[in-house]
Amino acid sequence: MKQIICVKWGQKFGPDYVNRLYGMVRRNISGPFRLVCLTDDARGLRREVEAYALPELGCAAPQRSMGKWRKLVLWGAELPALTGLSGPVLFIDLDSVIVDNIDGYFSYGDPEDVILARNWAKPLQRLGQTSVFRFPAGRHPQILAHFRANPQGIADRCRFEQHYITEAVPGGIKFWPEAWTRHFRLHCLPPFPLRYFMPARLPQGAKIVTFPGGPNPSDVQLGRWSEEQPAHPGRLAHLRAGFGPGRHEAKLWRHLTRFVMPVGWIGEHWIE
Template sequence: MKQVICVKWGAAYGAEYVNRLYGMLRRHVSGDFRLVCLTDDADGLRPEVNAYDLPELGCDWPKRSMGKWRKLVLWSEDLGEKTGLSGPVLFIDLDSVIVDNIDGYFTHGHPDDVVLARNWAKPLQKLGQTSVFRFPVGRHPHILRDFRADPQGVSDRHGFEQHFVTAAVPGGIKYWPHLWTRHFRLHCLPPFPLRYFMPARLPSGARIVTFPGGPNPGDVLVGRWTQQEPAHESPWQHVRAAFAKGVTHRWRHLRRYVRPTPWLARHWVE
């Protein structure tokens, strides 16, 4: 039985994201699998999804931090007892898009390895990225324990949950084969200004496309960077908007342009 886990809390992602993840898994996983969702609101989830209450972080939330520290509850000693999970389990962020068979994610390396995607935004620092990672349930409880002992200190030293995990795994983390897990902004989106004329491409060999730091796949699907922007905006409309009254970050606005992305319509569906 292949095991997958996701985390849903707050209002950023509704039940449709979990249900869509289940549908993508059904199409791209051979044989039986189990999807566990840790959540603060299980309303609307498909009955095939095993939903459990999302544990509390167990400490004060760090100040001045952008890290998604709530994901550290995955390293709790009693996760297996609460969910029935054991051995290696694959975590997938809800804003990820599965585009091909992912059986290899369950068998790559040793079952006790902690396997992360590379942090492609900082390739020379040998950091991991936790949009898609595999870990042995209950094997490294010190990660959550050490964070709870000094959450602000951990945040100040590492900045992000995934940087802390990279440093905290005994013996070091492993990485997925580099073609498997692709970063949308860095591997799919054409460089500026070509993105004004070309849609994002689906890289050859990709199995999962991740969207860390945005834009959200739901927005990319309709050709916008955020929900606050108009969908299907033409290049000229977007350029004009950069010089509208009140816009202070014009260069950032100009670079944040994306055309509607047809391959998402095929893959990012329940």
């Protein structure tokens, strides 16, 4: 039984994201599987999704950090008892797009390994990225316990939850094969200014495309960077907006680089 888990809390992602993830997994996996969702609101989830109450972090949430520290509940000793999960479990962020068969994510490496995507935003450092990672459920509760003892200090030092995981896993982490997990902005989106003339490409060999730090796949398929932008205003309209009241970013350079043409392959894969 292949096991997948996701986390949904707050207002950023609705139940459609979880349902869409289930559909993508079902189309791109062999044999039986289960999708577990830890959430603070299970309304609207399709019946095949196993929803469980999202555990509390167990300490004060860090205040001066961008990290998604709530994801650390995945490392709690109570996770197997809460969900029935045991052995290797694959976590997938809700804003990920599955584009090919993911069986390899379950057979790669040793079942006891903690395997992450490489953090390609910092290629010279051996850092992991937790948009897609596999871990043995309940085997490393000391990671969460250690964090609970000094949450603000760890957050101030590591800044991001994934940086803390990189250093906290006993024996170290491993990485997926390079081609499998691709970062949309870094591996799919053409560099500025080519993105004004070329749509984002789907890299050869990719299985899952991740969107850490945005933009959101729901916006990209419409040809916009965020909900605040009109859908595909056209390159000239976007350029003109940068020098007028239609600019959505404080810095001109940030506005100019945040342009994306509509991406058709997202709509082909990112559906329930």
